[in-house]
Amino acid sequence: MLQDHPLYAIMHPRSVAMVGASNDFSKMGTIQLMNLMGGNYPGKIYPIHPKEETVFGLKAYRNGRELPEAAELAIVTIPTMAVPEVLKDLGERGVKRAIIISGGFKETGDRGKELEAEILRIARQYRIRFLGPNCIGVIHPSFHLNPTMYPYLHNFGGVGITSQSGTYVTQILPYLAKLQIGFSQAFSVGNGADLDLVDCLEYLAEDPETKAIAVYIEGIKRPWEFRQAASRASKTKPVVALYVGGTEAGSRSAASHTGSISGPDHLYDALFRQAGVIRAYTVEDLFEWAGALSLQPIPRGRNMAILTHSGGPASSLADACVRWGLKVPLFSERLQAKVRELLPATGSFRNPVDLTFFMDMGVMMEKLPQIILEDPEIDGLLMHGVMGSTFFRSISEIARKWVKVPSSEQERKFFLGTMEAFIKLPQQYGKPVIASSFADREDDAVKMAQDNGIPCFRAPERAVSAMAALCRYSEIRKRGE
């Protein structure tokens, strides 16, 4: 039962004690409190402060022992040396879950190691389970729980992440918002003194909101347990991992960041392979792959169709497919004939399909994708050229002076009218559709695709690598059967 997992209360607390929040705007604890309040957290918030009567309008308590109830979660953002005492006070009051944001422990050397051992002893004594120290906290968007230093402003989604870097849970948010990759649950584990990557992985495997799991790793303390947890998780949902501790410089950085002991790259490679984990090598791949995996059906095979209205991206998509191990089969004579019927004479119809400058959005976004995805030989669709009215609107500003231009409403209808059919394709055919566009969400068609679960990435090769991750997971699932 998910409710029995030690992380459940951390992700669903009915009350939160905030140690380190004050009325000083520049303090990290204060910023965390503001995000918790600004995110409309529905539970009770108890600021703990030695001097203030109120913090941001909330009654403050002098220390953990004076709390009016045993808060279900305590968040601790105070100077390193003060952590043990504070943890004891919370334990005395009966608090059972904590997130320790404060750094200065194992990652800083011997004295820090001792301190980390001490807080672990205190936690054991009071049966406190905790995340951290040296982490950035958790985000559970659908529960309106975000006590991190960063606001979560976009839709929640299906990507569950557990990370040894807080940045990949918080600072990364503007990047993710632009692609509408949403979190289900996000854990920053920091040094992982008590609850660690493995616990989070187990939790995410069971969590029904989580459709794909992303893991950022600097070094795994419990490789055997990680392997077990990842193997189990990958049987029901995809797991993507980024490991950066396998190079000399990466290892040195990891040691000073989270005190992690990293291992040789090839060992992690083998571990991931055995556990059915898809390995990413960059932050962008980690999130974009997990995002695509959380949204799209898993393809049966590696045969991809490519559809564009521009030859360069068609060639880039085709070239990238081969480099990523995907196939771009020549369409069957039958399919070629069907496609050709809909194209202008300058178009290409054998796969890649290139419409060239041919402004029939119904052909591009509806008829062709349907004909192609209907074909049993095709396992998925890669498309460059999701195109909204933004471009034409900017052009029509100039045109308006001289000629009659279509109204905004007509333009919108022309470009977005067939998007309704387009966004239904994956569900309709049970096959993945991944797009790319050089415009971002300022383009209304890109926005519409992303808002409806069709990944639309910034370059053709990014769409291909995400599709390759889907194919990889398809094979992992088959292997496990």
Added chain:
Amino acid sequence: MLQDHPLYAIMHPRSVAMVGASNDFSKMGTIQLMNLMGGNYPGKIYPIHPKEETVFGLKAYRNGRELPEAAELAIVTIPTMAVPEVLKDLGERGVKRAIIISGGFKETGDRGKELEAEILRIARQYRIRFLGPNCIGVIHPSFHLNPTMYPYLHNFGGVGITSQSGTYVTQILPYLAKLQIGFSQAFSVGNGADLDLVDCLEYLAEDPETKAIAVYIEGIKRPWEFRQAASRASKTKPVVALYVGGTEAGSRSAASHTGSISGPDHLYDALFRQAGVIRAYTVEDLFEWAGALSLQPIPRGRNMAILTHSGGPASSLADACVRWGLKVPLFSERLQAKVRELLPATGSFRNPVDLTFFMDMGVMMEKLPQIILEDPEIDGLLMHGVMGSTFFRSISEIARKWVKVPSSEQERKFFLGTMEAFIKLPQQYGKPVIASSFADREDDAVKMAQDNGIPCFRAPERAVSAMAALCRYSEIRKRGE
């Protein structure tokens, strides 16, 4: 002399005849005319139209023979079959340069090949030199020349491109604008029946506005001449190339796109290596590398310093450095001591340098970079964490209700005050600085960095790969000495 090159008049025409522009807003030729006008082209524009008296308020001419003067450039965007006749008329009037946008030639099969041969014969007869057919035209931003279908809205810059895809000259613009990668000159060569990639490469090598050259290739017709031109160019400025014709699917796509005959990947690899061309494998790399190369000093060696305020990106940068062949040396004892003095106890000072949550922007953006770049052992700086006031402004919206927050002016000063020193670093030390941030130009510090020539890419690994391209060029230059 650049003025003697056949492309010079195409890039500096004092008058342009537009064949295919009309008062119908939905036609490609019309959109091209609008962009030429909207971009404030300073020369004369002569629309050619069989029926209209005026086109967009400009007097129209029935055909090329009736032009009031021999326009320095003609741009032809009409149905395939009409091109030969139109070209003859222009030739009769003495027009010597053309861009043929129309497609339907070599790329469509045997009949198209004949037609292409025919227009080449006509051009030879009248001594017309032309780009295309099946291209998208050229952009010369500082000359306000943009007769393509896409508006050029951001600053011009130092990247000269020649491309067998029009998309990578036009549709790509929103992507480039967000990174402030600006064009000096952009050529879409299409089928390259007359002037081709090699001619453009020669031109860009001589062009003083061009600081780095990007080449998008589906197949090279004149490999020997390409090698000579690229070798010569790379002696004075970096050349980056993306070749997509080397895989079976890429080759098929290239053939139907520009009628190119592509060759095996390994042959192109060898060609690039011999010619001192840096090979990119993705569209993003092509442009981001060329952008960084056009802006930053070339490093002496591969020893990189890493500076961040977050451990995850520090580890990602370090790991990526090793994967891209860069070094992240342990700082000397002396440098470690100097860096350590400026950091909080939780910081890392051995390289990577991680400030952790330490809000002294003067240390991050000014003092530390200076100390590090002064060190003769360090060849360049990679930084994640360019951070403006945007984030804090969003937080302070919430805080304002409860506490006194700094004014916008104070915030701006705090975050941007030290940026003045930061943007001078490359020039001051003659060493490259490349940054990454998960925020885009909505962040005022990212904007300021980019507007002042410090590349700021979207993820740590992107900054590293661009830095690796700089190192690669450093070695190409040394080899040539």
